[in-house]
Amino acid sequence: MPSDIWLSRINWSADGLIPVIAQEADSGTILMVAWMNRDALKLTVEKGEAVYWSRSRKKLWHKGEESGHIQKIRDIFLDCDEDVLLLVVEQIGGIACHTGRHSCFFQKLENNAWVSTGSIIKDPEKIYHK
């Protein structure tokens, strides 16, 4: 039976969460940041696909469950303070952001203003079948 010692090494927040960066394996692009609790991380490892904890919906969130844009796990890293995780992933569909963009980090600071960069690959209305 696998031990859960590795889960206890993590410095979970008072809320039992840890921030998680998802980075695209081949491009190095930082796709998004989300949160995990203990169950989410265990499921992520078991499935080999990213499962986060949605703080707004207060439930487990299998990334891509609605959009199909799942994240296949290549590697998982923990930082020196043991309070941030890094997932190296394959982003199915090439879209991580709910706006239909490749990455969530598309607002760039230019001359004291946030300028939108990164094309909308797919209309969110078509991603989520609203």
Added chain:
Amino acid sequence: MPSDIWLSRINWSADGLIPVIAQEADSGTILMVAWMNRDALKLTVEKGEAVYWSRSRKKLWHKGEESGHIQKIRDIFLDCDEDVLLLVVEQIGGIACHTGRHSCFFQKLENNAWVSTGSIIKDPEKIYHK
């Protein structure tokens, strides 16, 4: 006089902070995650070098002030939820981690255990002149 509207766009936490990812410009390596408050971000933009808020020391922390391992800013991005920043930086000295490694994300999950990866480029005792 420059406007601070861009600072108000950020969803600061209840503590007035935002998590910040530092990514190396040329390699795409995720170096570290730290925090900024409003003053830290303003100073980062003014200096063109990363200035964080140290939650443990409760003061502004000009990264590299002691070690010399400063981070020169190439670009700053904000995510779609406007609650995480991404700094694209040039890491002076090639060392971001206080352990003397290139990146703070050096513990890799392998068979339910965290395995240290990434060589220690410089002994921390020599970095910090303790």
